[in-house]
Amino acid sequence: MSQASAHIIDDDEAIRDALEWQFRTRGVPCTLWPSSEAFLQAWQPNWRGCIVLDIRLEGISGLACFDILRGRHCNLPVIFITGHGDVPMAVGALKKGAFDFIEKPFNDNELVELVQRAMAHDAERQRAAADRGTVESRLATLTAREREVMELILEGKYNKVIADELAISMRTVEAHRSRVFDKMQVRSAVELAQMLATLRG
Amino acid sequence: MSQASAHIIDDDEAIRDALEWQFRTRGVPCTLWPSSEAFLQAWQPNWRGCIVLDIRLEGISGLACFDILRGRHCNLPVIFITGHGDVPMAVGALKKGAFDFIEKPFNDNELVELVQRAMAHDAERQRAAADRGTVESRLATLTAREREVMELILEGKYNKVIADELAISMRTVEAHRSRVFDKMQVRSAVELAQMLATLRG
DNA sequence: GGGCCGCTTGCGGTATTCCACAATAGCGTC
DNA sequence: GACGCTATTGTGGAATACCGCAAGCGGCCC
Numbered sequence A, B: 001m002s003q004a005s006a007h008i009i010d011d012d013e014a015i016r017d018a019l020e021w022q023f024r025t026r027g028v029p030c031t032l033w034p035s036s037e038a039f040l041q042a043w044q045p046n047w048r049g050c051i052v053l054d055i056r057l058e059g060i061s062g063l064a065c066f067d068i069l070r071g072r073h074c075n076l077p078v079i080f081i082t083g084h085g086d087v088p089m090a091v092g093a094l095k096k097g098a099f100d101f102i103e104k105p106f107n108d109n110e111l112v113e114l115v116q117r118a119m120a121h122d123a124e125r126q127r128a129a130a131d132r133g134t135v136e137s138r139l140a141t142l143t144a145r146e147r148e149v150m151e152l153i154l155e156g157k158y159n160k161v162i163a164d165e166l167a168i169s170m171r172t173v174e175a176h177r178s179r180v181f182d183k184m185q186v187r188s189a190v191e192l193a194q195m196l197a198t199l200r201g
Numbered sequence C: 001g002g003g004c005c006g007c008t009t010g011c012g013g014t015a016t017t018c019c020a021c022a023a024t025a026g027c028g029t030c
Numbered sequence D: 001g002a003c004g005c006t007a008t009t010g011t012g013g014a015a016t017a018c019c020g021c022a023a024g025c026g027g028c029c030c
Helices: A013-025 A036-042 A062-071 A084-095 A108-139 A144-154 A159-166 A170-184 A189-200 B013-025 B036-042 B062-071 B084-095 B108-139 B144-154 B159-166 B170-184 B189-200
Strands: A005-009 A030-033 A049-054 A078-082 A100-103 B005-009 B030-033 B049-054 B078-082 B100-103
Touching: A005 A013, A005 A036, A005 A108, A013 A030, A013 A108, A030 A036, A036 A062, A049 A062, A049 A108, A062 A078, A062 A084, A078 A084, A078 A108, A084 A100, A084 B084, A100 A108, A108 A170, A108 A189, A144 A159, A144 A170, A144 A189, A144 B189, A159 A170, A170 A189, A189 B144, A189 B189, B005 B013, B005 B036, B005 B108, B013 B030, B013 B108, B030 B036, B036 B062, B049 B062, B049 B108, B062 B078, B062 B084, B078 B084, B078 B108, B084 B100, B100 B108, B108 B170, B108 B189, B144 B159, B144 B170, B144 B189, B159 B170, B170 B189
Parallel strands: A005 A030, A005 A049, A049 A078, A078 A100, B005 B030, B005 B049, B049 B078, B078 B100
Antiparallel strands: none
């Protein structure tokens, strides 16, 4: 898993350096990119952190870059830096899923705090996605019948009732139940319910 | 429980009438208000539906009206109608929790569909709030000890283990467990877990 | 034809939960 | 002092869940 970083994309070197200094003095790891093209060429799906970019960039614009990233299923939070006149553009990006935007001129702390929130958001999203992946891969090992039995277990029904509903014996339900618990790596129906609740939440 | 309605606030009578005609032909119940003041004076906490208002109104502005409503803990979805130049103001409202905004000039269908989504959102929110209320009122009947036992049950632990952890007998845990199930109106730990998961979700 | 898998069912036994009833002690209120 | 509530613990018994082992049947694949 790669180290999290705030990726700063700006075609103005002075601005990049100023932002880097600011972030580093606050302990925020960052990586500088002189253009959307440079960033897009380097980007890897396993990157973590967030992206900070000016909405108006030479070459591929900030918005176009955002669209391309979304097309690549990149979920990194994206923060746009905009001028006052570009707020409608930024709003369009927000509606498309950008994390936030910040208008020039802005307070230094304001941007750093926004970036910190974005990176925390990304860390939490990745953790939650990893959990879901684990649970989903376990669910995938269940046979169709096991899934049926599991759903009824999750409704709080006794094995006897499940047996009646599926027109099988209680012993069969016991056997399925035991295998479901083994495959899902839980020891009780309550643990199973809690695990699947995090999948839905 | 009151009937859901789309509350339209505009100081221009012709616009109010045009919107009403549009909504009614699409089967959307609506109520017209000539000013923020009129609406705020009439507003009741049990109202359902949504609010559609121009961001620039004479007297109390749309934004000010929104702030006042939020101050009164009104959760009705709010949709702002804005001119192109007012988008930054609308964005501020979005960040404060407004449901959405729509820029003039807009397609008739666009607004009606947005209002329908807002009303569906409100209906779902009210339903979820009612459920939470029911569950929370049941939780409130539990004694401190019952809550303690319940938390451990929700971790999937056996009565025997709970007894060891709380330094009480298993029979005491059984008694508490039984009363928790009675008060929460469930018949199993799984049902309880599912019920409380909807509280968190 | 044989092996594997999934589904099914059974046995015997242990552990846990549920149900009903009963009782004591401490605390707070009337 | 009596009453009500909560916490606690116990008895007896029934129902349910869990565990390990065993086995047959049908379908699919090699």
